[in-house]
Amino acid sequence: MNIVIAGAGLIGQGWAIVFARGGCAVRLWDGDEAALARATTLISRQVNELENRGLLNDAQAVMARIQAVPDLALALQDADYVQENLPEVLELKQTFFSTLDTLAGPQTVLASSTSSIPASAFSEHLAGRSRCLVAHPVNPPYLVPVVELCGAPWTDPAIIEKARDIMQAIGQKPVTVNKELRGFVLNRLQGALLREAFRLVQGGYVSVEDLDVTVKDGLGLRWAFMGPFETIDLNAPEGVADYCNRYGGMFQDIAQEQTSIDAWDPALVHTVDQQRRALLPAADLLERRLWRDERLMALLLHKRQAEISQDAATS
Amino acid sequence: MNIVIAGAGLIGQGWAIVFARGGCAVRLWDGDEAALARATTLISRQVNELENRGLLNDAQAVMARIQAVPDLALALQDADYVQENLPEVLELKQTFFSTLDTLAGPQTVLASSTSSIPASAFSEHLAGRSRCLVAHPVNPPYLVPVVELCGAPWTDPAIIEKARDIMQAIGQKPVTVNKELRGFVLNRLQGALLREAFRLVQGGYVSVEDLDVTVKDGLGLRWAFMGPFETIDLNAPEGVADYCNRYGGMFQDIAQEQTSIDAWDPALVHTVDQQRRALLPAADLLERRLWRDERLMALLLHKRQAEISQDAATS
Known part of the structure; x- marks a missing residue:
């Protein structure tokens, strides 16, 4: 090729x-x-x-x-x-x-x-x-x-x-x-989640630090090897339809409160930026990026090994 | 205690x-x-x-x-x-x-x-x-x-x-x-992302399978050890304010198209369910849950080891 x-x-x-x-x-x-x-x-x-x-x-x-x-x-x-x-x-x-x-x-x-x-x-x-x-x-x-x-x-x-x-x-x-779409899929999903993240910080419900904890020590764990649909498909006895039957009403209620679009407002960005800089001074950004790359490489190696060992176990 | x-x-x-x-x-x-x-x-x-x-x-x-x-x-x-x-x-x-x-x-x-x-x-x-x-x-x-x-x-x-x-x-x-809130933080973030996921499937833009790939082989990797705010903070030279300055406009434009709240509509749930059952028959749900638990345990062990080895490297 x-x-x-x-x-x-x-x-x-x-x-x-x-x-x-x-x-x-x-x-x-x-x-x-x-x-x-x-x-x-x-x-x-x-x-x-x-x-x-x-x-x-x-x-x-x-x-x-x-x-x-x-x-x-x-x-x-x-x-x-x-x-x-x-x-x-x-x-x-x-x-x-x-x-x-x-x-x-x-x-x-x-x-x-x-x-x-x-x-x-x-x-x-x-x-x-x-x-x-x-x-x-x-x-x-x-x-x-x-x-x-x-x-x-x-x-x-x-x-x-x-x-x-x-x-x-x-x-x-x-x-x-399948059809042309602004942001394709990845950035649209990222934007949707970030929008709610900004909204929760804006309302004073949670700190920037704790919001990240919610994802990295909670929501993001299963998403890193299953994705969001498979996650909910396995989270109710009869699969995704059963899940939606149980929890769709709650998500629908929440959705009513998730329609504002001022996530990227400068004052709000400033709030998030201040909290991030308190956690990680600007001078440390470069070093933290190296840390990120280390962790990303280690995670990928882990995923590869997990896939290999499971293939071996099922063959 | x-x-x-x-x-x-x-x-x-x-x-x-x-x-x-x-x-x-x-x-x-x-x-x-x-x-x-x-x-x-x-x-x-x-x-x-x-x-x-x-x-x-x-x-x-x-x-x-x-x-x-x-x-x-x-x-x-x-x-x-x-x-x-x-x-x-x-x-x-x-x-x-x-x-x-x-x-x-x-x-x-x-x-x-x-x-x-x-x-x-x-x-x-x-x-x-x-x-x-x-x-x-x-x-x-x-x-x-x-x-x-x-x-x-x-x-x-x-x-x-x-x-x-x-x-x-x-x-x-x-x-x-910090204040009482329907769904607390985790389910509100999950709901926001799922809502866009459902919307993209509803519009015929992407399959259920490919949407999960977008997260598990893309977006979810960094989220599994950083969370969404730290992810964007490290994705622009000067941090999150710089990131929002560069990409906020795009996300703001996308946000205009992300306000519908019919994600949990029965017909749409049925579409997602059909695609999931084609990927994983109902009879295999139980076994796949065991697979998920295996992978989750392996991921947690990996995270623990990654944290220990980095603590050792920096001390």
Whole structure:
């Protein structure tokens, strides 16, 4: 499988690791040759780090599958799939997808990492618009496996399927978003929960610190390996319908009080910020991010081992 | 510390384990003596299971701290804290708290496990109403450490503090809910996210299966050890205010589309149920619950080890 990563910034670097780790031949392209050289160094460092953590086998073989290619036309020869990672500027994407559509062979899937621009906005004018889609990762994609796939109305369903198969083959977790939608699925779920979190702080019901405890030592535990629907499906004897029958009334009542939309109001943001800075001074943010990455890697390794040991137990 | 567990059903059994594991002397009371005997057997089985999993040390010592006491007045002698676990019926709680308030010494904290009845509803009529509160666990409390503490308007803040200290001392994670609130914090956050999840399925944007993937392989990973506020605080260079400045507009736009409250509509529940039953037949629910408990225990052990190894690294 030949993969082209277009744009060698942070997201492009992450994708290069994901595809190479998954066994693909990766051609990394960037319009800026110096950026391309820098990216290769950074990728190599990260790949070694992941090997040390047990999250990747054979760093040398992975690096051997990544090639920096400064000539876009050359990079696109016989490409099966392109993952574009340019800045979030519509005109840039439109122009670049025109170029891709001209240079890439007709079998090549053209995907964008954009989190905010729908595929329809950058592909409408193209002859090959039916092969364009968004494949939105979570950063960093070599740690967080979910990828949201969302086509334009004219995207060929077979192309979505192909992108899904590729993601599955390299060990990512594809989610198909069937129609274009602001924020896709992940950010809409995050926004809904954050909105209630802000509301509870605004009303003085709970501190920022305790709200986080409610999730990390309660709600978030099952969600980290089941998701919200399976969680409620297993929380009533007869499954999700039974659960909704028992608790839907309570949630419906609560919902009446959850319709305000001023979560992102500056005064409220200031309140949350003050509480966070009291818990973690700004000077410690960087160190805490390293802590987060440590914990995330450890959690992923744990999940992988839990899945392996359960597969072994059931086989 | 002398703890009385009143009501020896599933929740009462869970609490008995939590307090005894935390080093407290536990007196387990139930109006039904046969239920009390059954509970002791079930607790012993569970305590041994937790020891086998590495989630509890010295099962024998833990069991030695639990005593079944069929006489309530005797159980309450010199009690520091009572955790009530009767059925969710207001009249039952009102009568029982009257009894508790009469029999228990003035220093005893009186807490209810109720998830749906505010402390004001069962304590208003009591002479000792200032020592009553709700301490709402997540089931099972020996695996999920969060406890929501919520007093009535007349609950003495010192009593909330005392309950909080006790919970902390036994290794639970207390969350203080400052004012009475339907659903407390955990279920309000769960409801907000589920509402958007239902809405996305209703609109045909995503399948039930893929929605769960979005959380368990994406959003839920960081939430399982940080919570939602710390997650966004670390997701922008300058912290949460910076994050809201960058992404608040997007979330605000999304919020406009998230105000409908028909999430728990029967037709929609039916759709979700059909998709879940296609993924997991009703006959497999029981086995999948055992899988969930395995995974939850493994995740908790992982979290404990991750915390220990990081404490060691920073000391």
